[in-house]
Amino acid sequence: xxxSKRRKPNALWRNHELxxxxxxxxxxxELGHFALILALFTALVQGTLxxxxxxxxxxxxxxxARPAALAVFLLVSVAYLALTWAFYVNDFSVLYVxxxxxxxxxxxxxxxxxxxxxxxxxxxxxxxxxxxSLAVALFSRRLPTAMVARVLAVLGLVMxxxxxxxxxxxxxxxxxxxxxxxxxxLNPLLQDPGLVFHPPLLYMGYVGLSVAFAFAISALIAGQxxxxxxxxxxxxxxxxxIFLTLGIALGSWWAYYELxxxxxxxxxxxxxxxxxxxxxxxxxxxxxxxTEKRGSxxxxxxxxxxxxxxxxxxxxxxxxSGVLTSVHAFATxxxxxxxxxxxxxxxxxxxxxxxxTRAPQVSLGGRFALLSRETMLLVNxxxxxxxxxxxxLGTLYPLVVDALGxxxxxxxxxxxxxVFVPLMLPLLFLVAIGPVLRWKRAEPRELLRPLxxxxxxxxxxxxxxxxxxxxxxxxxxxxLGLAVWIATAIVWQSIxxxxxxxxxxxxxxxxxxHFGIAVFVVGVTxxxxxxxxxxxxxxxxxxxxxxxxxxxxLGVSEAEGPNYVAAVGTFELYKDGKRLRLLxxxxxxxxxxxxxxxxxxxxxxxxxDVYVSLGEPLADGAWAxxxxxxxxxxxxxxxxxxxxxxxxxxxxxxxxxxxxxxATPAVVHSSAL
Amino acid sequence: MKPRxxxxxxxxxxxxxxxxxxxxxxxxxxxxIAFFISPAEVVAGKAPKDKVFRIGGMVKEGxxxxxxxxxxxxxxxxxxxxxxxxxxxxxxLFAEGKGAVAQGKLREDGVFHATEVLAKHDENYxxxxxxxxxxxxQKAQRTLAKP
Numbered sequence: 001x002x003x004s005k006r007r008k009p010n011a012l013w014r015n016h017e018l019x020x021x022x023x024x025x026x027x028x029x030e031l032g033h034f035a036l037i038l039a040l041f042t043a044l045v046q047g048t049l050x051x052x053x054x055x056x057x058x059x060x061x062x063x064x065a066r067p068a069a070l071a072v073f074l075l076v077s078v079a080y081l082a083l084t085w086a087f088y089v090n091d092f093s094v095l096y097v098x099x100x101x102x103x104x105x106x107x108x109x110x111x112x113x114x115x116x117x118x119x120x121x122x123x124x125x126x127x128x129x130x131x132x133s134l135a136v137a138l139f140s141r142r143l144p145t146a147m148v149a150r151v152l153a154v155l156g157l158v159m160x161x162x163x164x165x166x167x168x169x170x171x172x173x174x175x176x177x178x179x180x181x182x183x184x185x186l187n188p189l190l191q192d193p194g195l196v197f198h199p200p201l202l203y204m205g206y207v208g209l210s211v212a213f214a215f216a217i218s219a220l221i222a223g224q225x226x227x228x229x230x231x232x233x234x235x236x237x238x239x240x241x242i243f244l245t246l247g248i249a250l251g252s253w254w255a256y257y258e259l260x261x262x263x264x265x266x267x268x269x270x271x272x273x274x275x276x277x278x279x280x281x282x283x284x285x286x287x288x289x290x291t292e293k294r295g296s297x298x299x300x301x302x303x304x305x306x307x308x309x310x311x312x313x314x315x316x317x318x319x320x321s322g323v324l325t326s327v328h329a330f331a332t333x334x335x336x337x338x339x340x341x342x343x344x345x346x347x348x349x350x351x352x353x354x355x356x357t358r359a360p361q362v363s364l365g366g367r368f369a370l371l372s373r374e375t376m377l378l379v380n381x382x383x384x385x386x387x388x389x390x391x392x393l394g395t396l397y398p399l400v401v402d403a404l405g406x407x408x409x410x411x412x413x414x415x416x417x418x419v420f421v422p423l424m425l426p427l428l429f430l431v432a433i434g435p436v437l438r439w440k441r442a443e444p445r446e447l448l449r450p451l452x453x454x455x456x457x458x459x460x461x462x463x464x465x466x467x468x469x470x471x472x473x474x475x476x477x478x479x480l481g482l483a484v485w486i487a488t489a490i491v492w493q494s495i496x497x498x499x500x501x502x503x504x505x506x507x508x509x510x511x512x513x514h515f516g517i518a519v520f521v522v523g524v525t526x527x528x529x530x531x532x533x534x535x536x537x538x539x540x541x542x543x544x545x546x547x548x549x550x551x552x553x554l555g556v557s558e559a560e561g562p563n564y565v566a567a568v569g570t571f572e573l574y575k576d577g578k579r580l581r582l583l584x585x586x587x588x589x590x591x592x593x594x595x596x597x598x599x600x601x602x603x604x605x606x607x608x609d610v611y612v613s614l615g616e617p618l619a620d621g622a623w624a625x626x627x628x629x630x631x632x633x634x635x636x637x638x639x640x641x642x643x644x645x646x647x648x649x650x651x652x653x654x655x656x657x658x659x660x661x662x663a664t665p666a667v668v669h670s671s672a673l
Numbered sequence: 674m675k676p677r678x679x680x681x682x683x684x685x686x687x688x689x690x691x692x693x694x695x696x697x698x699x700x701x702x703x704x705x706i707a708f709f710i711s712p713a714e715v716v717a718g719k720a721p722k723d724k725v726f727r728i729g730g731m732v733k734e735g736x737x738x739x740x741x742x743x744x745x746x747x748x749x750x751x752x753x754x755x756x757x758x759x760x761x762x763x764x765x766l767f768a769e770g771k772g773a774v775a776q777g778k779l780r781e782d783g784v785f786h787a788t789e790v791l792a793k794h795d796e797n798y799x800x801x802x803x804x805x806x807x808x809x810x811q812k813a814q815r816t817l818a819k820p
Contacts, residue, residue, distance in 0.1 A: 369679060370679045370682065370683060375683070378683075382687060382690070382691075386691065386694050390694075390698045393698065393702065394702065397702065397706075407708055407709065408708070408709035409706045409707060409708050409709060410706070410707045410709065410727060410776075411702065411705055411706055411707075412705045412706075412707060414701070414704075414705045415701045415702055415704075415705035415706075418697070418701035418705070419697060419698050419701050419702075422697060423694065535742055535760075535761045535762050536742070537741045537742055595765050595766050595768070596765050597765055598765055615762035615763070616739065616762070616763070618739065618741060624741075624742055624762050626762050
C-alpha cells in the first residue's frame with residue numbers, strides 16, 4: 001500500500017517520509033495479534049492434553065507437552081518481534097506505539113519502549129513465561145516423562161490465563177485509525193539505561209516463580225511430594241530468585257540515581273509488591289533445602305511455592321489496577337484489575353483446593369531435635385513469612401479500610417521500618433549459626449569452635465565501629481555487630497572447611513550469598529544513620545558542605561540532547577581543601593512532555609557517594625539545590641549482587657545435573673545427608 | 674528432653690513469637706497511619722488537630738509562589754481551597770492545574786504545613802486521593818489527560 005508516493009506539501013508529512021519508512025501501512029501488527037491468538041489455543045493444548053495423558057499414562061499425549069511449549073514460545077516471539085518492529089519503523093497506526101514512542105526517540109529507547117507501558121510489559125511477561133516453559137522443556141531430559149508433562153501443562157494453563165488477559169483487556173496491537181502524525185513519546189523518566197534492564201530482570205524473577213509453582217502443583221497432582229521433586233525444583237527456584245534479587249536491586253539503584261530523591265527504598269506499594277515474592281522465594285529456597293535433604297517440611301514447601309507465585313500475581317494486580325497511591329502508579333484501567341483479581345482467585349483457589357485434598361496423605365519426613373539445622377531453617381522461614389505478612393498488611397490495609405468505607409488512609413515508611421528491623425535482627429544472628437549445625441541433631445559444644453572468634457569480633461565491632469563511623473548509637477552497634485558476626489563466621493568457616501577438602505558449589509554459593517547480607521546490612525545501617533541531606537538556595541560562587549565534602553556552585557548553562565533541552569549545572573567538589581572533580585547535574589525538558597526531569601550528578605566511592613541535583617531556578621540566577629552525603633550506600637547494591645552471585649554458584653552445582661538421574665528410578669526418600 | 678516435649682516447646686515458642694510480632698506490628702500500624710481528608714472536609718472542621726494527615730486535589734492556577742526554598746500554593750477540590758506551605762524542592766511533576774497530594778499538619782492559622790509532597794511517575798496520572806476529592810466536590814472538572 002504505497003499511499004505515500006504522492007508528494008504532499010505538508011512539511012510534517014515530508015518529514016515523516018524522510019525519517020520513517022513506516023508510512024507504508026503493513027500487516028505486521030495483525031500478524032502479531034494473530035500469533036497471540038494462536039498461542040492461546042496452543043497453550044490450552046499444552047495445558048490440558050499432557051495433563052490428561054499423565055493421569056492416564058498415554059505416552060503420546062504426554063509427548064505433546066514439549067513441542068507445544070516450543071510452539072507457544074515461537075508464536076509469542078513472533079508477536080513480540082511484530083511489536084518491536086512497529087516501534088522500530090515508528091508505526092503510529094498502532095495505538096500503543098503512538099502512545100509510547102516518537103520519531104525523535106533514540107533507537108535504544110524505542111526498542112526498550114516496547115515494555116515501557118502496560119500492554120507491552122505484559123507481552124514481555126508472556127515472552128518470558130514462554131521462555132521459562134521452553135527452558136523446562138529443554139533442560140528436563142532426565143526427569144520422568146509424566147512429571148515433565150504435568151509441569152509443562154501447569155505452565156501452559158498459567159500461560160493461557162495471561163494470554164487471555166492480554167487479548168481481552170490489553171491488546172498491544174490495537175490500531176489507531178487514522179494514524180497519528182507523531183507519537184506521544186515515552187515517559188522521560190523511563191528514558192534511561194535503567195529502564196532497559198530493570199523491568200526485564202524483575203519480570204524474569206516474577207515469572208520464574210511460576211516454574212517453582214508448576215513443580216509444586218504437579219507434585220501435588222501426582223501425589224509424589226518427595227526429595228526428588230524438591231531436588232528438581234531447587235535450581236529453578238534459585239534462578240528465579242536471582243533474577244528477582246537483581247531486578248529489585250536495579251530498581252532501587254535506578255530510583256536512587258535517576259529519580260533524584262536520594263533514597264534507595266521507599267516502602268512504596270509497588271516496591272512492596274516485588275519485595276513480598278522475594279521474601280517468600282527466599283523462605284522457599286531454604287525450605288526446599290530441608291525437603292530435599294531430610295524429606296521434612298513438604299507441605300510447607302508446597303504452600304510457599306503457591307504463595308510465592310500468588311504474590312507475583314498480586315503484585316501485578318497492585319501495579320496494574322491503579323488501586324493504590326504509589327509513585328509507580330501509571331494511568332490505568334479498572335477492568336484490568338478485575339481480570340487479574342479473577343485470575344488470582346482461580347490460581348489461589350484451585351491450588352489450595354488441590355493442596356487440601358492431597359496434603360493429608362503426605363508423610364511428615366524425618367524428625368529432628370530442637371538444636372539442629374532443621375530448626376534454624378524453620379525459624380528462618382517463620383521470620384521471613386511473618387515479615388512478608390507484615391509488609392502485606394501495611395500494603396493492603398489502606399485498600400481494606402477504603403473498601404469498608406472507613407475513609408482513605410496511607411501507611412507510612414516508619415511502620416515498615418519499625419516492624420521489619422526487629423524481625424530481621426534474629427535472622428541475622430542465626431545466619432552465622434545455621435550452616436555450622438548438623439542436620440537432625442547437633443550438640444551445643446560443637447558450636448563453640450566455629451563461633452567463638454566471630455562472637456568476640458562482633459562484640460568488639462559493636463563497641464568500636466559506631467564510634468569510628470561518627471557517633472555511637474545502639475541501633476548501629478547492633479547492626480554492625482551482626483554484620484561482622486556473619487562476615488567473620490563465614491570466613492572462619494570457609495578456612496575450616498578448606499582443611500577438609502574443597503566444599504561443593506552449593507556450599508560456596510550459600511556462604512557468598514550470606515556474606516552479601518552482611519555487606520547489605522553495613523550499607524543500610526551506615527546510610528540510614530549517618531547520611532546528610534540538605535536542600536539549599538545557591539547563587540553562583542556560593543559553597544555548601546555536607547559530610548566533609550564541599551560543593552562550589554559555578555553556574556548553569558544550556559545544553560541540547562537528542563530530544564530534550566537541559567539546564568546543566570556545574571559544581572566543583574572539594575574534600576579537605578582539595579579539588580576532586582566537577583559535577584554536572586541536569587534539569588531536562590523533553591520536547592514531548594510538559595514535565596521537567598531531574599538528572600542527579602553523583603560522585604560514587606567505595607565508602608561514600610556524594611550527590612547533587614538541581615531543583616527549581618530561583619530569582620537572580622540562584623537555584624534550589626539538593627546535596628547529599630551517603631556513606632556506604634553502594635554496599636547496599638553490592639550486597640544484593642553478592643547474594644545473586646551466590647545464588648548462581650549454588651544453582652550451578654553439579655549435583656543438580658547428576659543426581660537427578662540417580663534419583664529418577666523410584667527413590668522416594670533420599671537419605672542423603 | 675523427650676522429642677514430644679521438644680516439639681511442644683517449639684510450638685509454644687513459635688506461638689509466643691508470633692504473638693509478640695503481631696503486637697508490635699499492630700502497634701506500629703496504629704501509629705503510622707495518615708488519614709486522607711479532602712479540602713472540603715478540612716473547611717468543615719473534620720481535620721484532626723496536631724496529627725499528620727494528607728490532603729489532595731488540584732494545585733490552583735496562579736496560586737504557586739516561591740520565596741527561596743519556601744513554596745506556597747493552594748490545593749483545591751473546587752469546593753474549598755486550602756493554603757499549603759512547603760519548604761524544600763518539589764517533585765518534578767508538581768505544577769499548577771495538576772493533581773497533587775500533600776502530607777503534613779494543619780496549623781491554627783488554617784495553613785497546611787506540608788512535610789511531603791507526593792511524587793509520581795506519569796504526568797497523566799491522577800493520584801486516586803486527589804481524584805476522590807474532586808469527585809466528592811461533585812463539580813465538573815477539566816480532564817487532566819492530554820488528548
